[in-house]
Amino acid sequence: VQLQASGGGQVQAGDSLRLSCEGSGRNLMAYGVAWFRQVPGKEREFVAGISWSGQTTTYSDAVKDRFTISRDGAKNSVNLQMNSLKAEDTAAYYCATIGGQYIVDVPHTAAEYEFWGQGTLVTVSS
Numbered sequence: 711v712q713l714q715a716s717g718g719g720q721v722q723a724g725d726s727l728r729l730s731c732e733g734s735g736r737n738l739m740a741y742g743v744a745w746f747r748q749v750p751g752k753e754r755e756f757v758a759g760i761s762w763s764g765q766t767t768t769y770s771d772a773v774k775d776r777f778t779i780s781r782d783g784a785k786n787s788v789n790l791q792m793n794s795l796k797a798e799d800t801a802a803y804y805c806a807t808i809g810g811q812y813i814v815d816v817p818h819t820a821a822e823y824e825f826w827g828q829g830t831l832v833t834v835s836s
Contacts, residue, residue, distance in 0.1 A: 711735040711825045715805050717790075718830030723797055725834070729790040731805030731827055739781065740811045743788040744777060746820055747832075756806065759816035769814045773799070797836040802829040807832035 717729040731743065744759035758769045760795040767779055778791040788805060806823035817823070 711807075713805050713807065713825055713827035715803065715827035715830040718803060718832045720833040720835065721833070722796055723795060723834055723836045725795050726793045727795065727832060729803055729805075729830060729832075730785075730787050731789070732785060732787040733807070734786075736807065736825070738786050738788060738807065739783050741780075741807040742813055742816050743781075743805060743807050744816060744818075745779065745788075745790045745803055745805050745825060746823075747799075748784060748804045748829075749801045754820045754822070755801075756818040757803070759818070762812050762818050766814060766816055769807065770817070770818075778793075791828050792832070795832075795834045797834050800832060802831050804829045810816055 712734045714732045721748040746754045748754040760767050761778045778796045784785050805827045809824035
């Protein structure tokens with residue numbers, strides 16, 4: 711199983727970016743997927759997650775109403791649309807899937823996730 715995260719870059723505050731997490735070796739449509747982010751010296755932080763069916767989405771308070779997570783079945787990918795970016799959104803962003811299929815819950819804890827992508831860097835200048 712491999713997850714390929716892409717879409718990061720350097721933007722100005724208020725701009726938008728769209729991250730993509732494409733899976734290979736696993737049908738992402740059967741698994742919950744989440745995005746986490748991490749800055750040097752800090753623990754990995756939950757950002758957003760989506761259940762296997764797409765019916766449940768959950769966000770951290772820091773990004774709620776600005777970020778949107780969604781699925782693209784045709785590309786076997788999960789996307790994170792990030793609007794109104796702030797300097798504090800600067801981090802390496804990682805996507806991950808949980809181990810079991812068809813689980814309704816979307817955990818916020820990194821330890822619950824089995825496979826991780828390599829991360830994509832987002833830098834927001836104020």
